Amino acid sequence: MTGRAVDPTTEAVAAGEAGASQPAPDDYEVSLQPLSQMQLAWRRFRRHKLALVGSVLFGLMVLLAIFGPIIWPYDPLDIERVTKPGGNPPSPGEIFGTDSLGRSVFELVANGARLSVAIGVVTMLIATTTGIVVGALAGYFGGFVDSSLMRFVDLMLAIPFLFIVLVAARFFGSGDPLVLMLIFGVLSWPGLARLVRALFLSLREQEYVMAARAVGVGHLRIAFRHMLPNALGPIIVSATLLVANAIVLEAFVSFLNFGIRSSDISWGTALARSQGTLIQGNWWWPFFPGMAIAVTVIGINFMGDGIRDALDPRARA
């Protein structure tokens, strides 16, 4: 109490400010100046330092994917003079070094971003959409719908993943990136479907779902308008992981030469080209595409975490 009495001026100023910035509430309940849901989300996201770092990293990669090939076009005929048998090591002029023929690794990475990021994002979109639809229907309707859909999911998960990816890539792939996206997308939704189903099973018991039914809202609208937004947090995290996984998967499949045709440039094909050269000690050739993958994946994961926390309307602002 004494502490308050000491400094009446500050208090008066504070009170004046409060009065000016916020109109007096006209009912009994304590009310704060309402912020829009997006403002709140942004505020929570900003506080998540790792998420900020992650979005900057991923943002840079997206920029690289969009503008990289324009600024640093990859020209296979633009050959530097090779001074060492495995290619030139990183130097101020060629910061990522060159391959054995003298072609710039930096240009390779800059151009590979476009395909790699695109594969990650498109795969995520296909898998998330399918997973949400299947999981939501199974979790919401339960019973026969649930068991038939989930048995199908079990079947999908029972097939060895890498095996089926490689077989599908070899059979349908023919090196077309679009087909590869489709294959990845179609094969990676079952995990997400299970997650969504589990979320829906618990959300279905919520009173507001009952309340929505009592108001006469239809099934599909309840599932996708009322329940889905409440399940978005875990779904977003899972979706970001899918982007990361698809980028890694592309690298892996391309490395084995089952992926996109080697004349197309992605981080995966960049890695594939470095096959067999490591032994010569030219670490920079696989290192920089590998780092590009790692940085993107880490960035995406951090970002997903932040988005999840930011979108939770019950979280403290």
Add this chain to the structure above:
Amino acid sequence: MEAGAATAPGPSAPPRGAPPENILLDVRDLRTYFHLADGLVKAVDGVSFSIARGETLGVVGESGCGKSVTAMTIMRLLETPPAEVVSGEIWLNDQELLGIPETEMRTVRGNDVAMIFQEPMSSLNPVFSIGDQISEAVRVHLKLSKHDAWDKAIDSLQQVGINSPERRVKQYPHEMSGGMRQRVMIAMALSCNPKLIIADEPTTALDVTIQAQILELLRTVQQKTGAALMLITHDLGVVAEMVQDVMVMYAGRVVEQGTVEEVLLQPKHPYTEGLLASIPSKGRRGQRLNVIKGTVANPFNLPKGCNFAPRCPFRFEPCPDHDPRVDDPGGPPAACWLWKPAPGYSVAPRVEQGARTASGGEAQIP
């Protein structure tokens, strides 16, 4: 269907067809059973009642006696399975609700019959603003444009006494107190001008001062809109204040039905009397509280005769073996062998004595 028909003694068939014009809701011999892993639960077992237009019916009873299941069955909100409506008819005006397809039922929900839930804290979707939730109901049923629906939402908030509705309508549930949220729920229920409002313990989760406000609000909106109200509660004080007719339920059955004066002042069924006696009062400070001895009957294994017999202080020979359910609305006031002749008896004990309450003496109103 077989299970229900086999286990339930066939009551006299209720009259078929739509109820008279003045009756809004007519529920006839409703039986809702749950098929659970542990056995069959007869949550609602032969309940009949009706509500006239604009009237208020109070439904009282302990937790688990089937009050909420009755309400949910009327709204057809129960999941089947495990729930199954084994028999019965629910007439809303001239429409039989159990027989219509789900799509048609959807136009009844929220439009003709609205429901207010017990937990205002969890009955609103946390990701939608108040306005979105109210206007959704309006848009589904009244086919208004987004803009008109939003205005309608502001209107309904005004109706339920929320100040500065233009600002409130944009807020999210977590920004409101429990009392406010219950007002919002009532606003939602009212938004489509329903003919019947089912309020399932609307004040149980609220503190006492807010309870009074919400009840007052329910009463005024009901008077304003002329809607009928089915008020489910376990608070006899609320019943005394709010309703014209009362129905007392025990273990899935109606044990007593009548006007609020009859039931509260001259309780016929020993269970009703026990309920009334167990209300704590200031005058009995220092004494032990009255309770009804024993616990609610095990729902998996109900007694063969009267469900209340094991706990009943007035139990006599026919009670454990013979079911005293009320078959016809014009019959005895209570489902109790004290009031109607048991098999093998020519007269009912209380009728013989000319008693007016279950205990035979004066009602023990605290």
